[in-house]
Amino acid sequence: MSRDKAIKISESRNMDLVVVSPDSKVVVAKMMDYSKYRFEQQKRLKEMRKKQTTIDVKEIRLSPTIGDHDFNTKLNHAKRFIKSGDKVKISIRFRGRMVTHSDIGFEVVNKFIESLGDSIIVESKPKLEGMQMIAVVAPNNN
Numbered sequence: 001m002s003r004d005k006a007i008k009i010s011e012s013r014n015m016d017l018v019v020v021s022p023d024s025k026v027v028v029a030k031m032m033d034y035s036k037y038r039f040e041q042q043k044r045l046k047e048m049r050k051k052q053t054t055i056d057v058k059e060i061r062l063s064p065t066i067g068d069h070d071f072n073t074k075l076n077h078a079k080r081f082i083k084s085g086d087k088v089k090i091s092i093r094f095r096g097r098m099v100t101h102s103d104i105g106f107e108v109v110n111k112f113i114e115s116l117g118d119s120i121i122v123e124s125k126p127k128l129e130g131m132q133m134i135a136v137v138a139p140n141n142n
Helices: 003-012 034-051 068-083 096-119
Strands: 016-021 028-032 057-062 087-093 120-129 132-139
Touching: 003 016, 003 028, 016 034, 028 034, 057 068, 057 096, 068 087, 068 096, 068 132, 087 096, 087 120, 096 120, 096 132
Parallel strands: 057 087
Antiparallel strands: 016 028, 087 132, 120 132
């Protein structure tokens, strides 16, 4: 139908004429209550944001010469973070000449990862970057 006729009909029904595809050869328009449509669209977006969860990355800092009690405390923190669904970044900062004994740092990080058990997935294995060793673990959704 012609554009003028469509506008008259939509005005008589107290509706809006919304162009759906302006680029096609035959312009396609739709009669609707546009304010109601926008309201429902915003409502759907709000629902989607409610269901969406964000995953944070929590950091646990260890040292190559960490004591047993400190190790267990940090392990419990990491378990709590993983239980709440967050990723955990395990980092060891070497100071001075400690970096020459990076194998001790690898042992500490591997022991930490093994202590977390089957509740995690190792996203990035421990790797040395300058004076810092970093590993990232995520919760196992299975």
